[in-house]
Amino acid sequence: MSTVAKDYTLAELMICANAAAYADDGEVLVTGIGVLPRLAASLAMKTVNTDIMMTDSEAWLLSEPNPLGARPDGFRQMNETWMGFSRIFDNVWSGRRHITGGPTQIDRFGQANISALGDSYRQPKIQMLGVRGFPGNSICHANSWFVPSHNKRVFVEGECDVVCTIGYNPARLPRGYRLDDIDLRRVITDLCVLDFGGPDHQLRLVSLHPGISAEQVQDNTGFALHIPDAVPTTPAPTAAQLAIIAALDPHNQRARQLQGNPPGDRS
């Protein structure tokens, strides 16, 4: 058992909280979109779930996660099989996958938006990426969300401007489906960890990051959360976890992902 670290950043805390989401997944393809979720997936593969599969973000499945950024001379990527984009879909449709994505909007149903903002679909106020693979991901396999800045612009009061994913919304439930067929896992934010385990799949507070209150979380969310009577504190990273993260991120890209790179304990 490794000792709990005394000094750690919020980014490292969020990486560890995101990694924990994969612990019970078994042998699935894990994809963390963005620097911190990718480090989380890699950390999980090195610790809580060594059966995880992951890719090099291009075309190969790896038996060892790649470190981020420029690599030393002689670095050898540990390929396991070819995994081009068309084969990714064969995996997605099999259901043996868990992604952590970073939506711009998330609503009370767990529906997410990365496509566009504004009232008019025909002429959006802000065009973003497009729905990408989110519709397929959301109906085929497990999905978690990563939110670097927990606020009401992300956790919107109404529905997402463009609903890119299926969520726990009875009004949109396809015929022949139950809400339980949808597999939304955890939401990791800069304030807390949440899941959809409240009554009727209401978004529920799972743990608070050190120094953050439940009121603070609710005040920054555009809809009512399920807040249990006792909410634990998000576990601090261990020294062993921090060492693995540092090896996976030798150029310290994780320090540049959250504004001001705040400490993990804000009490």
Place this chain on the structure above:
Amino acid sequence: MDKQMTAEAVVAQLRDGMTLGIGGWGPRRKPMALVRELLRSDLKDLTVVAYGGADVGMLCAAGKVRKVVFAFVSLDFIPLEPYFRQARQQGAIETMEIDEGMMLLGLRAAAWGCPYIPTRIGLGTDVIRVNDDIKVIDSPYDDKEWVAMPALKLDAALLHVDRADARGVCQIKGPDHYMDDWFARAAAQTFVSCDELVDASYFADGDEARYVFWERSMTTGVVHIPGGAHPSSCAPLYGFDVPHFNEYNASAKAEGGFAGYAGKYILGRTEDEYQALVGGIDAIRKLPMPVY
């Protein structure tokens, strides 16, 4: 059979209102020299089907496009394609916005001569609300509803490959051929630009033939344009041109916008002149691969 032709001859085969599929993915292995030739033409009202990057952005900015069929349009390290973004925010284009996998299914349906392929993808999302021509249907085998992803039939596909022979045997040696094989199969005509033109015997070795992803009967024409994917990448031959994409991206906010970019690099210039302006083929071939 000799399928070699010029980029001008490819564009001469195209007509206003056609549906064009463009291969590659975001900033990777896009047939940009063919796109530049399209930009020099007076073609218009095109429907473009693509895993989009600057190909889609440039064609939108030049007013060539009536409709874009897309899951994303992105330059990756620049997440939001600047001119696609402008076109959408001006309400200038029609869209069919679909999941990346739905696009693959639509291309497969076209390739296989099916009107549609049933899928779960899109259920419960706005994909089935905003696209009137995507229907949700009953299944004869279960009590669920299914999205009937329609065939994405292409009048023509434009692709870029590492190398080809004169008969249209095309090789992609980079790590991923993306959905280019399905674009080729979904299209009535497929025009391929290649970095290297080789003799048929090049493919005699199984380790070379293994990287040929469609039969030559799917290839209509071959255009030999070394560096023809620039500024997108053609791994392993060259990476994408980050400074050039940065300049392209900045042009969207500069006075003159796309007209400024196109005037500097494309309109009234040959492909040779374009390449000289971006440093020449030797510089293109030295562009580093991105590291993720």
